[in-house]
Amino acid sequence: MQQAEHIFIIDDDPINKMVLSNILAEGQRLSHSADPNSCLDELKISKPDLIILDVLMADGAGFSVLESLKRDAGTYGIPVVVISGSVSFKDEARGLELGAVDYITKPFNPLIVKARIKNHLAIKKKNDLLEKLASIDGLTELPNRRYLDEAMNSALESAKADGSAFTVMLVEVDYFKTFNEHYGYMHGDDCLFKVAKALEEAATQRSLFIGRFDGTRFALVLTQHNIDVINEIAEALHTSVNALKIPHIASPICAHVSVSIGAAHIETHCSSELGELIKMADNALAVAQKQQSTVFINAL
Numbered sequence: 001m002q003q004a005e006h007i008f009i010i011d012d013d014p015i016n017k018m019v020l021s022n023i024l025a026e027g028q029r030l031s032h033s034a035d036p037n038s039c040l041d042e043l044k045i046s047k048p049d050l051i052i053l054d055v056l057m058a059d060g061a062g063f064s065v066l067e068s069l070k071r072d073a074g075t076y077g078i079p080v081v082v083i084s085g086s087v088s089f090k091d092e093a094r095g096l097e098l099g100a101v102d103y104i105t106k107p108f109n110p111l112i113v114k115a116r117i118k119n120h121l122a123i124k125k126k127n128d129l130l131e132k133l134a135s136i137d138g139l140t141e142l143p144n145r146r147y148l149d150e151a152m153n154s155a156l157e158s159a160k161a162d163g164s165a166f167t168v169m170l171v172e173v174d175y176f177k178t179f180n181e182h183y184g185y186m187h188g189d190d191c192l193f194k195v196a197k198a199l200e201e202a203a204t205q206r207s208l209f210i211g212r213f214d215g216t217r218f219a220l221v222l223t224q225h226n227i228d229v230i231n232e233i234a235e236a237l238h239t240s241v242n243a244l245k246i247p248h249i250a251s252p253i254c255a256h257v258s259v260s261i262g263a264a265h266i267e268t269h270c271s272s273e274l275g276e277l278i279k280m281a282d283n284a285l286a287v288a289q290k291q292q293s294t295v296f297i298n299a300l
């Protein structure tokens with residue numbers, strides 16, 4: 001079932017609020033605040049599909065609220081339709097320059113407002129879909145490298161801020177070139193998809209973020225885990241791939257498709273950059289593959 005679109009009205013005029021609510025009521029979820037300054041935090045969490053903002057409220061806060069909404073990363077992407085009692089071109093230009101998607105003057109025609117809101121919601125829906133497609137890997141449906149890098153960087157920043165442990169784990173499918181050569185590239189794709197799903201299930205059960213790092217490698221990012229837990233997680237990832245029992249008769253190490261895992265682990269107060277940590281994890285992966293030990297952790 002499709003989720004109802006959520007529209008948030010910021011307006012201190014109860015009559016305006018009622019008129020807007022009547023226009024928008026069908027199949028849409030409405031929230032309302034008469035106090036623009038107190039609702040900013042709520043908007044960051046609830047992330048409505050559209051905000052209708054009266055810029056000429058009694059306290060004159062409207063334009064600065066618009067500025068705040070467009071400055072904050074948590075609300076930046078939410079389209080804002082400005083409603084205003086001012087017909088001044090200067091005010092209209094100001095609203096649009098500050099990032100509003102539309103500027104509607106009072107008194108407004110309900111049919112026009114309804115039609116404009118519908119169009120902005122349709123654009124928002126398309127933008128959301130494009131953003132999703134731009135962050136998902138087409139073959140495995142996992143977060144792609146761009147999204148993964150963003151998630152790893154933001155997790156690293158948080159770990160640095162509170163001095164907690166940080167781990168990057170790289171998981172690589174063993175002898176995959178040989179797999180492709182033996183079974184064909186299409187079967188290779190199918191195998192990568194199944195391995196990705198198995199890893200994702202194991203990661204999701206433990207609330208861990210996983211993405212496709214490159215062709216045959218996946219990356220997980222872990223915060224606040226000690227070495228023992230990381231080893232347990234690595235074992236669980238191995239078990240989930242082994243349980244697939246995808247034949248790989250050309251592999252010199254296992255009759256089925258297997259993975260090797262390397263990790264970079266910083267126990268406390270990490271000062272390294274993400275690139276250095278990935279290099280450490282990659283070196284650990286190379287050791288794991290060489291020693292056929294399946295897991296190797298580079299720890300500092």
Ligand SMILES: Nc1nc2c(ncn2[C@@H]2O[C@H](COP(=O)(O)OP(=O)(O)OP(=O)(O)O)[C@@H](O)[C@H]2O)c(=O)[nH]1
Nearest residue numbers: 139173174175176177178180185186188189215216
């Ligand atoms: N089917 C398929 N193959 C891919 C994809 N991405 C990368 N590959 C292949 O994966 C293979 C990876 O080869 P290598 O990096 O040499 O890895 P390997 O065969 O595991 O060799 P070692 O690292 O020495 O174990 C290459 O042949 C790539 O063409 C993909 O999306 N689908």
